Amino acid sequence: MASYFQNIRETLGTIFEGLAITASHFVRKPFTLQYPDRIDIPIQDTLPFRYRGLLDVDLEICTGCLACERACPIDCIVIDARKDTQTREMILERFDIDLAKCMFCGLCSEPCPTGSIHHTPEFEGADYSLESLVRRFVKAPVAAYKPTKGPETDPTIGPVLKRGLRYLDEFASPGAS
Amino acid sequence: MTVAIDVALEREGVGGLETEEMTLNMGPQHPSTHGVLRFVVKADGEVMRRAIPDIGYLHRSIEKISEKVGYHGFMPYTDRVDYVSAMQCNQGWAMACEALAGITVPRRGEYCRVIACELGRIASHLISVGATGMDIGAMTPFTHCIREREKINDLLEELCGARLTFNYMRIGGCAWDLPPGFAARALDFINRFEPLIDELNELLSFNKIFVERMANVAVISAEKAIAYNLVGPNLRGSGVRYDVRRDVPYSVYSEFQFDVPIGTGEKGTLGDSWDRYMVRCREMKECCRIVRQAIEGLPAGPVIAKVPRTFKPPRGEVYVRVEGSRGDMGWYVVSDGSAFPYRTHIRTGSYTAMSIVEELSPGLMIADLVAVIASFDIVAPEVDR
Amino acid sequence: MQQFADGLMEPGGPLAGISTPLGYVLVVALFAFLILNFIMLVAGVTSWVERRVWARIQSRIGPNRVGPQGVLQWLADGIKNIMKEDIVPEQADRFLFKAAPYLTMMGFFGAFACIPFADGVIAADLNVGVLYITAVTALVVVGILMAGWSSNNKWALLGGIRSAAQIISYEIPAGLAVITVVLFTGTLSMQGIVEAQGAAPWKWFLFANPFLFVAFFVFFTAALAEGNRTPFDLPEAESELVAGAFTEYSGLRSLLFFLVEWGNLYVIGAVATALFLGGWRVPAVTDNPVLLGVLQFLVFFGKSYFLVFIAMWVRGTLPRVRVDQLMSLCWKYLVPISFVNMLGAMVFFVLFPEGSPVVRFGMVAFGAALLVYFLSRVVFHIRRARPEFHLSPFA
Incomplete structure (x- = not known):
């Protein structure tokens, strides 16, 4: 009999407390962000620098070292590079990234010496066909970037390289254990 | 219940009240099976005679993939083993590889791992606790939990650039150091989050209806829990104080003060669904304690050791254990000296938890099965891998 | 009329x-x-x-x-x-499957005949009004059971059976709570019940005496159960039975079921308002009968919608009970409580046939104290969580 009234008391008491908690939510600010249109600034601008969105390649500073292609666990990066026998330059003939396969793991941008291949905060990559998700960065064969000794002087490449190196700086540099 | 009525009627010679056992297919597309699980339920009305779990709908041969992608390349795949708390899976794989090659992780790296893992554990338990509420029919705790999880996701996004598949750790440490201001923001989150655990408890855990639904349902004794190899919160819910972090300390967990909450049986019997649920609620507080200590004691230095890009561990085999959000997670790796593992096996908590469902099911109601699955915190990809 | x-x-x-x-x-x-x-x-x-x-x-x-x-x-x-396409499953009983939503609709629509919106604004002021509403809302169960059976789906069937057991059982505490009210009015007519109360809160039946206070909560709980609302939304129970009795319905037919669910919510609020919260009674502020009628309608609507709001709020708070607990709650708790409550009300009626101002005042004070305590708990929760405030109902 005691447990009978105990049950009634507990039921009423806990429901009362629960109602008080939910009532206190009527004055709390909703947590929702009204993506995509009713926000003050584009959501991409609020994402952290490390955000791993769609991959992008700055061809100006790509050295053609193929480190990203080797690092990719699912082989979604395909690079064709050949060495020009006369100028002794690396010529990039193809740099394709299949974003349909890409799993945004970030393993490719880690070994890049210049920060050429990097993740952008852009994540809106929906498309109507798989084919259009293959990003072909090389339109016509170009010479790969050759790192200069000392600071970069070319005004078009300078800022790009600066951004690339800043991206690389985010990664932890290994120390002796 | 119905069986008893049948027997009583037959004894009195009334007879004629026949009940028919019906087979229900619960899942793989059922709203409360937490992914694609399937239960073949033999039920007599609402009362189950048997519930047979049918697994394999989410099998992605992750173990086999590891033999093809190499040690570094497998790290993003470990995110998919248990996508609700990917950090511990990252750590398990990293620790296995480090043990194979004899690499020591810098102390700051270990601390970063602990911070990330414990934040991930809170996020995972939030999902579990909220989803339990939702399976019982209360929608509000779920959205409150998701709201808090979102804040953790924001923190982890800042840390490693992703919200779900973190790929934060590398063999030998972590890929990124804590960003500037991260420690302060994490502390701020924890300070605001701790009172919300009490709020959640008052809203859901101690609610009489919820207690009635969870207490005394699917009681697992400590012996049975050990016999069925339950791990993590499911084992601790039965009153066994066993936590890999405390009993087989790995990483730097031995440096932190934390309790291992166990089931108390305060609302019903020891080892019932409510105890398993409550262990997670209490564990979140302990996670907060660990994160706070880790941030306060964060040493300086590098976060990752020098590891060659072509990682070729010496021939050998290793089995490491980490305390995942769903319990003791074992990583067994065999190396043949090449750049690819010879064999990998992952032992997960959800898989063993599935095996006891059939044993528990007779006599439960269909609504109870939902509560039991929720109290085990089964994540389908972890069952199948 | x-x-x-x-x-x-x-x-x-x-x-x-x-x-x-x-x-x-x-x-x-x-x-x-x-x-x-x-x-x-x-x-x-x-x-x-x-x-x-x-x-x-x-x-x-x-x-x-x-x-x-x-x-x-x-x-x-x-x-x-x-x-949307109106899909009828291959193996379903086509006639019953198609008829079920209309039957449900009828049961709920019929209740509106006896809801007193204002003085004289009632479709039919039956002398058995309350009884009629109790009876006709039970028709809903026939529709839901029919939907569950005819869908030829095991989940739907379970939902239908749950619904039948639930609605039939909860008719009893709801009926007993209504009887407690009828005891004091001596009439079953909805208008008669409203007229027996006054405009001011202390003249409502809710605060007339402790027994009517308890009867209100019993009635409201039982009505939530009859309206398939959380914490008693077992026939639908989306986490257990997919969508319960309505699993196989699509398009307009499924819409009708949802319409009944939300419409029923208003019926619950309206009936509870008429029985306990003074119905459409307003102080005589104007002589213009049209203006007074509009005012009465607004007051009635406001009160009943407040109860609807409470039902929504409860839905946002509570989990769902299990089917056997639903039955034990009804038969072990609500039915005995409402019986004892009714007996107590009889004793009270014998002692104070005209009501007791002291008891009335005590009940109002008790209600106010409860409200103040509730608000203090709300403030406590707000201060503990330290949230960002957003007072506007819109965002």
Whole structure:
């Protein structure tokens, strides 16, 4: 009999407390962000620098070292590079990234010496066909970037390289254990 | 219940009240099976005679993939083993590889791992606790939990650039150091989050209806829990104080003060669904304690050791254990000296938890099965891998 | 209504010269049309309000895109559902499957005949009004059981069976609570019950004596159960039975079930208002009968919608009970409590046939104290969580 009234008391008491908690939510600010249109600034601008969105390649500073292609666990990066026998330059003939396969793991941008291949905060990559998700960065064969000794002087490449190196700086540099 | 009525009627010679056992297919597309699980339920009305779990709908041969992608390349795949708390899976794989090659992780790296893992554990338990509420029919705790999880996701996004598949750790440490201001923001989150655990408890855990639904349902004794190899919160819910972090300390967990909450049986019997649920609620507080200590004691230095890009561990085999959000997670790796593992096996908590469902099911109601699955915190990809 | 019809058919009235039966049919059709539109509107807007209230409880915003603040969301949903294919499962009992939503609709629509919106504004002031409402709302169960059975789906069947057991059981505590009220009014007519109360809160039956106070909560709980609302939404129980009895329904038919759910919510609020919260009673502030009628209607609507709001709020708070607990709650708790309560009310009625001002004052004070304590708990929770404030109901 005691447990009978105990049950009634507990039921009423806990429901009362629960109602008080939910009532206190009527004055709390909703947590929702009204993506995509009713926000003050584009959501991409609020994402952290490390955000791993769609991959992008700055061809100006790509050295053609193929480190990203080797690092990719699912082989979604395909690079064709050949060495020009006369100028002794690396010529990039193809740099394709299949974003349909890409799993945004970030393993490719880690070994890049210049920060050429990097993740952008852009994540809106929906498309109507798989084919259009293959990003072909090389339109016509170009010479790969050759790192200069000392600071970069070319005004078009300078800022790009600066951004690339800043991206690389985010990664932890290994120390002796 | 119905069986008893049948027997009583037959004894009195009334007879004629026949009940028919019906087979229900619960899942793989059922709203409360937490992914694609399937239960073949033999039920007599609402009362189950048997519930047979049918697994394999989410099998992605992750173990086999590891033999093809190499040690570094497998790290993003470990995110998919248990996508609700990917950090511990990252750590398990990293620790296995480090043990194979004899690499020591810098102390700051270990601390970063602990911070990330414990934040991930809170996020995972939030999902579990909220989803339990939702399976019982209360929608509000779920959205409150998701709201808090979102804040953790924001923190982890800042840390490693992703919200779900973190790929934060590398063999030998972590890929990124804590960003500037991260420690302060994490502390701020924890300070605001701790009172919300009490709020959640008052809203859901101690609610009489919820207690009635969870207490005394699917009681697992400590012996049975050990016999069925339950791990993590499911084992601790039965009153066994066993936590890999405390009993087989790995990483730097031995440096932190934390309790291992166990089931108390305060609302019903020891080892019932409510105890398993409550262990997670209490564990979140302990996670907060660990994160706070880790941030306060964060040493300086590098976060990752020098590891060659072509990682070729010496021939050998290793089995490491980490305390995942769903319990003791074992990583067994065999190396043949090449750049690819010879064999990998992952032992997960959800898989063993599935095996006891059939044993528990007779006599439960269909609504109870939902509560039991929720109290085990089964994540389908972890069952199948 | 009969006087209204007679008035129209008097010489010089708009329907003068029409045969009496035809005139009655026309008037009934007019009333039915008005009420049907009213409840469609109420049910639709309620669906939007519920989603918004629920969203705020859950730190969300809720539908806010269709029309100003999303107020037309229900129209968009309705149009979408109407345009969807009406799928009837191959193995279903086609006739019953198709008939079930209409039967459910009838049960709920019929209740509106006896809801007193204002003085004289009632479709039919039956002398057995309360009894009629209790009886006709139980028709809903036939529709739901029919839907569950005819779908030829095991989940739907379980939902239908649950619904039958639930609604039939909870008729009893609801009925006993109504009897407690009838004890004090001596009439079953809805208008009679409303007229027995006053405009001021301390003249409502809710605060008349402790027994009616308890009866209100018993009635409200039982009504929530009859309306398949959380914590008693077992027939639908989306986490257990997929969508319960309505699993196989699509398009307009499924829309009708949802309409009944939200419309029923208003019926619960309206009946509870009429029985316990003073109905449409307002102080005589004006002599203009039209203005007074509008005022009475607004007061009645406001009170009943507040109860609807409470039902939404409860839905946002509580988990769902299990089916055996549902039964034990009814038979072990609500039925004995309402029986004892009714006996206590009888004793009270013998002692104080005219009511006791002291008890009345005590009950009002108790209600106020409860409210103050509740608000203090709300403030406690706000201070503990230290949230960002957002006081506007819109976001």
